[in-house]
Amino acid sequence: MTEGIVPVLDAGLQALREAARLSPDNLPLRRHLGEQLLAKGYLAEAEAEFRAALVLAPRDLDVTAGLVDAFIRQSAYGEALAALEPVLATPGYPPRMGVLAARALLGEGDLGRAAYRYYEAISRDPSVADPEVATALTIPAAGPAHPAHPANATSSAPGAPLGPVAGPDAAPAAPHAPAAAPAPAEADGAEVERSRTTFADVAGMDAVKESLRVKLLLPLQQPELFAAYGKRAGGGVLLYGPPGAGKTHLARAAAGELGAAFVSVGLADILDMYIGSSERNLRATFDLARRNRPCVLFFDEVDALAARRSDARHTHNRQIVNQFLAELDGVDADANEGVLVLAATNAPWYIDVAFRRPGRFDQLVFVPPPDLSARAAILRILCRDKPLAEMDFEAVARATEHMVGADLKGVVDRAVEVKLHESIRAGRPVPMTTMDLLAAAKAARPTAVREWMATARNYVLHSNESGAWDDLLPWIKGKW
Incomplete structure (x- = not known):
């Protein structure tokens, strides 16, 4: 059309x-x-x-x-x-x-x-x-x-696929003999990179940045002081919050702030349909980080790798969780020194409680939706390479309450589409105005954040005996 x-x-x-x-x-x-x-x-x-x-x-x-x-x-x-x-x-x-x-x-x-x-x-x-x-x-x-x-998988041939890598909600597979896995490659998917992003490039979220700085960065920047108290460089932090709030951006900024190597790990880098391959991929990824220390090792969507073992219907899924826990502990006391493990999830309540034990992901850091000033800063960054008239980003920020970075990008993209049509008719670039962004913001809704907060409310109010979700209380009671 x-x-x-x-x-x-x-x-x-x-x-x-x-x-x-x-x-x-x-x-x-x-x-x-x-x-x-x-x-x-x-x-x-x-x-x-x-x-x-x-x-x-x-x-x-x-x-x-x-x-x-x-x-x-x-x-x-x-x-x-x-x-x-x-x-x-x-x-x-x-x-x-x-x-x-x-x-x-x-x-x-x-x-x-x-x-x-x-x-x-x-x-x-x-x-x-x-x-x-x-x-x-x-x-x-x-x-x-x-x-x-899975219900029809053959077990006679070596390397026969098991079928889908199942999450904790997948249907149980029919019994069959374990399939032999192909020879594992060494961290095929994960790559070492150097991040040029620092905390100065992250708008707002000062409390979150301070938590990361104390937990992950200062032990490497001031090792003598921390050694006097028996604290080693390394450890883990679990970032959680609504989709699109900037968890991955924060992880990259932490690596850039430190000048450390950065290894970003996605599900495709770990999960494999063959028995044993996922565990080997996980071990190879940790080994890659240890060889490049100081290193920030970042796991996105970690709930798929660290789901509660009580919910797992496949032995294979429980083995991945066990391997992950073993790698976090290390083979000896100094195995992960200098390896800063960050993980991000939208569903922290589905993660096995063993991951929150001291020495693993013992600090949970809530990454909230950006506040007013942060939204204005994000909008400036998103619009900086576009033809603009005089802009009032603060006004747009006030009209986009509860929106995260991904929502704001959608607002800018919609406004750009309108200006493109105008520019095509005019035969020249027509500058984008504040009213264009406000019109796009009026048509947008922060659906994902509202849904996430509705789920979070249930856990904060009814399943918070351990106090794990106390950081969410001000948001649940004050704004939602």
């Missing part, structure tokens, strides 16, 4: 749209209209209907799935993943949502995470298999009787 042209809908869609206009609070009608628009290729119109339906029912999975599908078909992969984030953080989420996540991740070129999401989804419900996604991942499309599915 050509941009800028108002589509002419057929009579059936026109009737549905008129009915929705006359009955704006009719959720089933709006959802049906969105599905019909999507089916006939009116993607922007379908997105608008699903957004309106989502306002009526923020937790409606059918509406969320429709909105995500509309985003993916418009190549808005980042927005699709942001909409899926609160759903994927919920245990036992529908497998079809995992397939949608795989499609979005493929669009962003993240094959490793896409494969993980797709494997996990079809392991629980083979009927959601998507041949196009399977082909893009260079794996055969799964079905109820496919030999690659």
Whole structure:
């Protein structure tokens, strides 16, 4: 469909749209209209209907799935993943949502995470298999009787795949003999890099930066002082908070502040479908960090590697957790000296409690959504390379309360799209104004943060006997 042209809908869609206009609070009608628009290729119109339906029912999975599908078909992969984030953080989420996540991740070129999401989804419900996604991942499309599915895996041939790497919510696999793993490569996925980002590049979050500085940086910067008290350089910190709040950015800044090596570890660098390979990948990653000390070793989405063993339905998953704990402890007292282990998660309550023992991730640091001044600073950075008129970023920051960095990027992207259309018509770049950003902010909603805070509230108010979530109390009681 050509941009800028108002589509002419057929009579059936026109009737549905008129009915929705006359009955704006009719959720089933709006959802049906969105599905019909999507089916006939009116993607922007379908997105608008699903957004309106989502306002009526923020937790409606059918509406969320429709909105995500509309985003993916418009190549808005980042927005699709942001909409899926609160759903994927919920245990036992529908497998079809995992397939949608795989499609979005493929669009962003993240094959490793896409494969993980797709494997996990079809392991629980083979009927959601998507041949196009399977082909893009260079794996055969799964079905109820496919030999690659765990229930039909063969154990006679060495190296036979186990099927999907299962998370704690995956369905149990049928019994079979352990498959031999291929010879492990040495930390194939993880790479050593040098970060040029420092804490000066992180807007706001002074309390978080101070916690990281005392726990991780000062022992290396002033070793004699800490040695006098028997404290060694090293240790672990778990960063947690809503999606898009800047946890990864903070980890890079900590490495840059120290001038240390930085190793960023994703799920695709560790998880493997063969028995024993994930554990070997984990050990090789820690060995890589130890050879490059001082080093900041950063695990993103650590809840997938450190899930509660009581929730794990596969022995394989429990073995990964055990290996992770063993690597954090080290083979001897000095094994991890100079290795600063940072991890980030959106779901800290699903992490095995053994990881919070002293000497492991014994400090939990809450990374909140950015405050007013931080939002203004983030907006300045996002707009610095664009044609601008006189801008009042503080005004936009006031209009974007509860939004995180990812939400703010979405606001700027929407404003840029509007200015691009104006510039094409004018034949020259038209500067972006404060009103453009305010209009885009008015149409945006910090859905992921609200969903995350709703979940956090349950844990803070009803499952906080240990006091682990005390840092969340001011946010839950004061702002949400």
